[in-house]
Amino acid sequence: MNGKNIVASAYVTVDGVSLKAINPATGVFLDGEFYKASENEVNQALKSATEAFKIYRNLNKDKKATFLNTIADEIAALGDELVNRASAESGLPLPRLQGELGRTTGQLRLFANLISEGSWVDAIIDTAQPDRLPLPKPDIRRMLIPIGPVVVFGASNFPLAFSVAGGDTASALASGCPVIVKAHPAHYGTNALVAGAIIKAVEKTDMPKGVFSMLYDDGYTIGSALVKHPLTKAVTFTGSFNGGMALVNLAQERENPIPVFAEMGSINPVILLPKAIEAQAEELAKKYAASITLGAGQFCTNPGLLLALETPKLNTFKKVLAEAVSTIPSATMLTEGIAKNYGKLSDEVISESGVELLAVSTVKNEALQNQSEARIAQVKASDFIKNPKLREEIFGPYSLLVAANNLAELEAAVEVLEGQLTVTLMAAEDELKNYTSLLNILTDKTGRIILNGVPTGVEVCAAMQHGGPFPATNDSRFTSVGSTAVSRFVRPLAYQDWEQDLLPDELKDGNPLGIFRTVNQLLTK
Numbered sequence: 119m120n121g122k123n124i125v126a127s128a129y130v131t132v133d134g135v136s137l138k139a140i141n142p143a144t145g146v147f148l149d150g151e152f153y154k155a156s157e158n159e160v161n162q163a164l165k166s167a168t169e170a171f172k173i174y175r176n177l178n179k180d181k182k183a184t185f186l187n188t189i190a191d192e193i194a195a196l197g198d199e200l201v202n203r204a205s206a207e208s209g210l211p212l213p214r215l216q217g218e219l220g221r222t223t224g225q226l227r228l229f230a231n232l233i234s235e236g237s238w239v240d241a242i243i244d245t246a247q248p249d250r251l252p253l254p255k256p257d258i259r260r261m262l263i264p265i266g267p268v269v270v271f272g273a274s275n276f277p278l279a280f281s282v283a284g285g286d287t288a289s290a291l292a293s294g295c296p297v298i299v300k301a302h303p304a305h306y307g308t309n310a311l312v313a314g315a316i317i318k319a320v321e322k323t324d325m326p327k328g329v330f331s332m333l334y335d336d337g338y339t340i341g342s343a344l345v346k347h348p349l350t351k352a353v354t355f356t357g358s359f360n361g362g363m364a365l366v367n368l369a370q371e372r373e374n375p376i377p378v379f380a381e382m383g384s385i386n387p388v389i390l391l392p393k394a395i396e397a398q399a400e401e402l403a404k405k406y407a408a409s410i411t412l413g414a415g416q417f418c419t420n421p422g423l424l425l426a427l428e429t430p431k432l433n434t435f436k437k438v439l440a441e442a443v444s445t446i447p448s449a450t451m452l453t454e455g456i457a458k459n460y461g462k463l464s465d466e467v468i469s470e471s472g473v474e475l476l477a478v479s480t481v482k483n484e485a486l487q488n489q490s491e492a493r494i495a496q497v498k499a500s501d502f503i504k505n506p507k508l509r510e511e512i513f514g515p516y517s518l519l520v521a522a523n524n525l526a527e528l529e530a531a532v533e534v535l536e537g538q539l540t541v542t543l544m545a546a547e548d549e550l551k552n553y554t555s556l557l558n559i560l561t562d563k564t565g566r567i568i569l570n571g572v573p574t575g576v577e578v579c580a581a582m583q584h585g586g587p588f589p590a591t592n593d594s595r596f597t598s599v600g601s602t603a604v605s606r607f608v609r610p611l612a613y614q615d616w617e618q619d620l621l622p623d624e625l626k627d628g629n630p631l632g633i634f635r636t637v638n639q640l641l642t643k
Contacts, residue, residue: 126163145487204218208274229288261622271354273357303334313330394570423535443492463513499530542568
């Protein structure tokens with residue numbers, strides 16, 4: 119676990135402030151010293167990435183796939199050492215992090231398979247028609263190409279899967295772009311271990327050294343410098359709305375603006391339709407008590423809002439939900455700052471007019487610091503509609519139950535919601551056919567709509583959409599999870615009337631790579 123900054127896959131010494139990792143459950147400093155980067159390292163990392171891009175972008179797809187698979191192998195080889203360190207730095211339980219380790223290596227292999235197969239470049243060929251009247255048609259061939267160095271900001275709530283070698287890094291490397299990681303200050307040691315694994319993979323697969331760099335900072339200086347640097351071509355971020363928009367604004371203020379792909383916040387509303395509650399009020403209450411408090415509520419898909427019509431069975435749902443939440447033990451939150459912010463925001467909302475505390479966790483470990491206290495509040499739909507503060511995300515084990523008197527009021531409550539990562543509908547069989555108007559409103563509010571499930575848990579696959587209308591993300595056309603996340607780091611380039619031997623293999627006659635291509639409007643191999 120080397121705490122030095124990494125520039126072009128090499129450790130560099132910085133004469134600066136040393137940083138220490140903290141166990142959020144105990145407040146005890148952990149082993150290891152990590153060194154705050156300077157703008158000199160920012161400049162060197164991006165210069166090296168730009169030079170590496172000239173080589174890496176043109177490497178054979180199978181070599182890049184081997185690189186990603188080797189990163190996965192090296193991370194997997196860290197095993198318990200990595201999981202134990204991540205747990206000590208985040209307060210997350212070992213089983214959760216063991217699963218996250220599998221997700222991290224799995225998505226690296228997913229992208230390795232994607233680029234090895236090759237069709238993701240979306241090759242489109244329109245062959246020439248020299249005899250066409252009144253004008254001849256030229257030969258035009260188009261494909262996606264990488265855009266250049268990508269800056270990745272690690273996330274607090276996924277120290278492995280949304281961090282140094284997480285989905286953003288994996289998809290950027292798959293696209294052909296070098297990566298500079300701004301290491302998250304909540305888990306310095308975890309960052310260092312994973313970065314070391316990437317360096318080994320760079321050496322074993324003979325990648326250009328500038329393909330990977332990682333820099334430490336406990337504030338905003340290095341992150342801002344990375345975004346503003348003229349050689350940076352794109353930025354990814356997972357975190358708060360304020361943090362995401364700060365990066366978006368920095369990127370737009372540049373002489374040459376660049377895209378920022380920011381996942382910023384979502385309350386992930388759940389609509390509980392009457393027949394569903396009538397049929398399984400108790401079961402739904404227990405299911406959602408578990409989902410709301412999973413991982414101390416520190417998931418971007420945490421169900422922070424429950425909406426339902428007032429019915430006798432809704433009272434049963436409330437009673438069972440309150441009983442279940444009150445007995446769920448506290449859990450360590452990721453950082454002291456996150457824990458304090460959760461307490462502050464949930465206190466503020468519960469003090470709002472018309473809001474009533476329905477349940478609070480009574481099982482708290484007083485021996486540990488930064489413990490979550492699960493809370494469920496309730497409010498009438500009429501008050502919810504009038505008060506924008508009730509629609510803000512509270513990062514932690516909190517949810518607000520909104521009760522509407524009728525369908526029109528329920529639709530009005532949904533109408534005032536902003537963009538979301540997920541929307542969930544709990545419905546009995548054939549019940550949805552009576553709610554087409556509600557369904558139409560909901561589809562405009564989200565990137566993923568779930569039927570009879572819980573939003574917590576994001577499958578890493580080709581069809582996943584983890585992104586939604588603003589402010590859930592700043593660009594709802596893209597996802598940060600799944601194989602299509604690679605689309606964030608590419609742009610289309612068309613070749614007109616080029617000789618065959620000068621074309622990329624993806625666009626040559628005869629299809630030497632054997633990939634799916636659209637040729638004269640026909641998808642074919």
